[in-house]
Amino acid sequence: MSKTTFVRKPCTLDDVRTRAAQIEENHGGEALDSYYVAEEIQLEENAFFELHEDLVSDRDWCREFSNRLHPMVDGAVPAIRVSCRGSLTVLIIDPQGFDYPRYVGLEHL
Secondary structure (H helix, E strand, O other): OEEEOOEEOOOOHHHHHHHHHHHHHHOOOOOOEEEEEEEEEEOOHHHHHHHHHOOOOOOHHHHHHHOOOOOOEOOEEEEEEEEOOOOOOOEEEEOOOOOOOOEEEEOOO
16 A cells, blocks of 8 residues: 555645655655555646645535545555656645545655
8 A cells, every 4th residue: 555644734835745754754754654646637737736725625526526535545544646747746635524635645656
């Protein structure tokens, strides 16, 4: 299973990076949370960078994901892999039944 460090209710991508680094530093540099990619979306550049600056707004794709039943698999949570062509940043989002990106992590290459 893949791992990331999920940050609860971040406002921006900078929040995710800062808080994840702090959490990982306190745990020996390890990503803590197991996940599997249950869905994958690729956003257009403008939408992707808008998401980076506003992670607390409702998103149709989070609502759609939350309305489906995705089981945990071997202790890993189901997540949405969100990317944009041309960007090296890939977000891993677990909305946990909400309409916004409630938990956000970064994909580790």
